[in-house]
Amino acid sequence: MNLNKNKLIQSKFLHLTAFILCAFALSPTLAVSENVLKAQEAFLEKDYSVSMMSIGRALREKNVSNSELKNLAGLYRQITANSSENIDLGWKLPESVLKLRVVVTYFDFDGEKTYRFGISGNLKSGTEIKWLTLKKYPDLLVIDTAQKIGRFEQGSFQGDQYFNARIRSQSLPISAGSYLLDFELTNGDIVKGWFIVTEDLNPNQTPSLLGVNPGMTFTSTTPRFTWTQIDKSQLQSFETRNVRFSISPMINDQSWGEAVWNYTDPTGNATSIDLASDGPSSPPLAPIKTGDYVISVNYTDARIAKPIKIVREYRVGRKVKFKISDPN
Numbered sequence: 001m002n003l004n005k006n007k008l009i010q011s012k013f014l015h016l017t018a019f020i021l022c023a024f025a026l027s028p029t030l031a032v033s034e035n036v037l038k039a040q041e042a043f044l045e046k047d048y049s050v051s052m053m054s055i056g057r058a059l060r061e062k063n064v065s066n067s068e069l070k071n072l073a074g075l076y077r078q079i080t081a082n083s084s085e086n087i088d089l090g091w092k093l094p095e096s097v098l099k100l101r102v103v104v105t106y107f108d109f110d111g112e113k114t115y116r117f118g119i120s121g122n123l124k125s126g127t128e129i130k131w132l133t134l135k136k137y138p139d140l141l142v143i144d145t146a147q148k149i150g151r152f153e154q155g156s157f158q159g160d161q162y163f164n165a166r167i168r169s170q171s172l173p174i175s176a177g178s179y180l181l182d183f184e185l186t187n188g189d190i191v192k193g194w195f196i197v198t199e200d201l202n203p204n205q206t207p208s209l210l211g212v213n214p215g216m217t218f219t220s221t222t223p224r225f226t227w228t229q230i231d232k233s234q235l236q237s238f239e240t241r242n243v244r245f246s247i248s249p250m251i252n253d254q255s256w257g258e259a260v261w262n263y264t265d266p267t268g269n270a271t272s273i274d275l276a277s278d279g280p281s282s283p284p285l286a287p288i289k290t291g292d293y294v295i296s297v298n299y300t301d302a303r304i305a306k307p308i309k310i311v312r313e314y315r316v317g318r319k320v321k322f323k324i325s326d327p328n
Contacts, residue, residue, distance in 0.1 A: 051075060
């Protein structure tokens with residue numbers, strides 16, 4: 001029953017797309033982007049790689065209309081849903097960029113719930129970001145390192161070079177639409193990319209840390225923590241889920257350092273962790289000493305849109321204290 005319904009929906013979409021394409025072609029007064037037409041034609045021929053490449057080229061034009069943008073977003077959603085393999089956005093990363101991901105987060109931090117949106121990545125050793133901009137089409141600056149719009153940091157940890165650029169936290173969901181990403185590295189490599197934020201990338205819930213209140217004090221380094229599981233109402237067939245538990249030292253009231261204890265469950269099913277055992281994959285990275293920390297649980301739903309990973313993140317964090325007696 002559901003299969004027939006899905007086929008009917010897809011059939012209606014294809015007929016609607018064909019109708020729009022014919023309308024564009026037959027109307028002598030309607031100026032249409034050549035790349036939009038190519039994206040539609042390639043989609044109807046099920047040549048999704050060419051369709052995606054044409055979408056990206058259209059987004060580099062300045063005169064794409066709102067109706068065309070909606071059309072491109074519709075093509076993007078259909079390609080994502082129909083493609084059995086990871087989709088390819090049609091742009092490349094240089095060898096100096098090892099990983100790149102886009103993250104939309106709904107974060108409950110000590111009871112205050114906000115949305116976050118950003119770009120993060122790993123670079124080859126000795127390479128850094130020279131400048132970076134993220135625009136919502138056509139020219140709304142979301143992040144600009146030169147103008148100090150948004151937050152940006154980069155550095156190295158355990159031999160890996162990393163960077164993180166994000167907007168300031170906000171109470172409203174992240175605006176859906178087409179985004180243009182441009183940055184230059186200190187070695188001269190330039191990246192010109194794009195991606196689309198769909199409405200479903202905004203998480204609709206956060207996990208809860210059970211029995212952990214803001215400011216709570218722990219006198220043992222081996223307590224047991226439990227949390228509520230995120231349901232799978234937003235998880236798509238082309239996405240994978242995991243859950244990560246971590247303990248990180250506070251740097252100041254709103255930021256914290258690298259985790260001193262973490263555990264990741266690649267199945268996304270874990271709902272508790274016992275610090276008395278190291279866990280099957282992530283032993284403690286550093287001793288937990290007396291001080292202020294953040295305990296957090298992150299559920300991530302990830303989809304691959306080559307060359308990037310696009311992530312929906314459900315997150316909870318609580319500021320706590322550890323007061324550990326000196327064994328001597």
